[in-house]
Amino acid sequence: MSASNPLVRVEPLAAQFAAAAHDWALRLGLPQELDGAEFALQIGEGGLQLLMLEAQAPGPVRVDFVEGAAAHRRQFGGGSGQMIAKAVGIQPGVRPRVLDATAGLGRDAFVLATLGCEVSLIERQPLIAALLEDGLSRAAVDAEVGAIAARMTLLRGNAIELMKQWQGEAPQVIYLDPMFPHRDKSALVKKEMRLFRPFVGDDMDAPALLAAALELASHRVVVKRPRKAPAIEGAKPGYSLDGKSSRYDIYPKKKLQG
Ligand SMILES: C[S@@+](CC[C@H](N)C(=O)[O-])C[C@H]1O[C@@H](n2cnc3c(N)ncnc32)[C@H](O)[C@@H]1O
Numbered sequence: 001m002s003a004s005n006p007l008v009r010v011e012p013l014a015a016q017f018a019a020a021a022h023d024w025a026l027r028l029g030l031p032q033e034l035d036g037a038e039f040a041l042q043i044g045e046g047g048l049q050l051l052m053l054e055a056q057a058p059g060p061v062r063v064d065f066v067e068g069a070a071a072h073r074r075q076f077g078g079g080s081g082q083m084i085a086k087a088v089g090i091q092p093g094v095r096p097r098v099l100d101a102t103a104g105l106g107r108d109a110f111v112l113a114t115l116g117c118e119v120s121l122i123e124r125q126p127l128i129a130a131l132l133e134d135g136l137s138r139a140a141v142d143a144e145v146g147a148i149a150a151r152m153t154l155l156r157g158n159a160i161e162l163m164k165q166w167q168g169e170a171p172q173v174i175y176l177d178p179m180f181p182h183r184d185k186s187a188l189v190k191k192e193m194r195l196f197r198p199f200v201g202d203d204m205d206a207p208a209l210l211a212a213a214l215e216l217a218s219h220r221v222v223v224k225r226p227r228k229a230p231a232i233e234g235a236k237p238g239y240s241l242d243g244k245s246s247r248y249d250i251y252p253k254k255k256l257q258g
Pocket of ligand 1: 102104105106108109122123124157160178179180203205209
């Protein structure tokens, strides 16, 4: 399935957010009044959130690095023993510079930044990038997670192009998690998939993304896949790490050293 162009309107949740709603509408080129809108991008006390406007739709989605699931994983998620940490090559004394070229809501990038990696994030879907920017700016002013957010830099645009034009030092590790048709079915992921699939589609250009990443990364490329999914078409992974619902395909280029 490819991305469609859903109808979205921007709305404040209270009068004091009217100016912020106006600014987001301008920045994203979205209307504030729209009959038949399928989604609302709402601005309120908790920041920016995306809501599906349909009976029995799941609740709104926002990026929250301070509380909820991200905070829980930060405190109890297993630290550098987590599979994603092993996949990107975190070891004692080694915290690679990572480019997460498919940022989405930034959860994986936040885990890596929590573990001490400097992470650049690329997101091409403007609405998802907006949610991420908003979550990062709230995290930046939090006493506990501010230092983690400071290790995360958001870039917007198509990662294939941005990687081809990359200036300066190459990222040591490039992390990819493109949309895949049959992803894990946890309630949280299902809710977000229902909301985001109309905007994002299935990332059919993943083979070009992998090729550009392999060209740029100095040390390795890591691709997250649903456990049973085939590898991305193109170069074959050197090895894989299997998790409960995900698999990490590793494309090594050079040994990471402390
Ligand atoms: C499955 S989500 C990533 C979820 C993310 N790992 C997380 O932890 O929240 C895939 C995201 O990658 C983005 N994406 C896919 N291909 C891209 C590309 N070539 N350039 C930039 N973003 C891309 C999609 O818009 C989507 O938001």
